[in-house]
Amino acid sequence: xxxxxxNNLIQxxxxxxxxxxxxxxxxxxxxxxxxxxxxxxxxKAFHCKVICFIQLHNFKEALTVLSNAxxxxxxxxxxxxxxxSQYRLNCPKEALETVDGASELTPALKELRAQILYRLEQYxxxxxxxxxxxxxxxxxxxxxxxxxxxxxxxxLAALTPTADxx
Amino acid sequence: xxxxxxxxxxxPLFFDLACNFIxxxxxxxxxxxxxxxxxxxxxxx
Numbered sequence: 087x088x089x090x091x092x093n094n095l096i097q098x099x100x101x102x103x104x105x106x107x108x109x110x111x112x113x114x115x116x117x118x119x120x121x122x123x124x125x126x127x128x129x130k131a132f133h134c135k136v137i138c139f140i141q142l143h144n145f146k147e148a149l150t151v152l153s154n155a156x157x158x159x160x161x162x163x164x165x166x167x168x169x170x171s172q173y174r175l176n177c178p179k180e181a182l183e184t185v186d187g188a189s190e191l192t193p194a195l196k197e198l199r200a201q202i203l204y205r206l207e208q209y210x211x212x213x214x215x216x217x218x219x220x221x222x223x224x225x226x227x228x229x230x231x232x233x234x235x236x237x238x239x240x241x242l243a244a245l246t247p248t249a250d251x252x
Numbered sequence: 253x254x255x256x257x258x259x260x261x262x263x264p265l266f267f268d269l270a271c272n273f274i275x276x277x278x279x280x281x282x283x284x285x286x287x288x289x290x291x292x293x294x295x296x297x
Contacts, residue, residue, distance in 0.1 A: 134279075233267060
């Protein structure tokens with residue numbers, strides 16, 4: 087890469103970083119696009135582009151760029167983003183397949199997997215997974231997670247009134 | 253005559269917590285900040 091091009095790239099990333107930090111997703115999307123025009127193989131710019139689409143609730147476009155065969159190597163690490171887009175597009179089956187195809191079940195994928203199982207009405211599996219997540223997580227969303235667990239339990243109770251529930 | 257009142261279960265609340273993991277990657281290595289930090293650490297020991 088020529089020194090000039092490299093310099094341009096750094097400048098473009100500085101700009102992108104600024105918009106990312108101010109959560110200006112429209113401008114960040116443009117900045118990421120600019121980088122990918124100079125250097126189409128920039129994985130981090132591609133990652134930012136996908137995050138922008140998702141934050142702008144354009145899940146369809148996020149999934150389109152992630153599924154494009156041309157972007158296969160750029161998208162290979164963005165399993166969570168792909169599954170989340172599928173989940174938001176009301177394709178929980180596909181989302182579950184994506185999650186289960188990941189090489190490692192990260193905390194993010196675990197959280198998403200539980201929500202997908204809920205959407206698929208697989209409440210027993212969902213409940214077991216939430217128990218595991220609650221046991222191993224300390225964050226600011228413990229109350230919300232407990233609310234989700236309650237929702238799972240009440241659905242279990244509605245389906246099997248005789249079951250021995252927590 | 254309206255039918256008699258009947259209790260129905262309400263739809264439970266369910267939060268999307270996975271959305272909190274939708275984050276931008278760290279760009280320090282791309283903006284040159286990482287290099288500056290390293291040098292800075294060198295100067296201050």
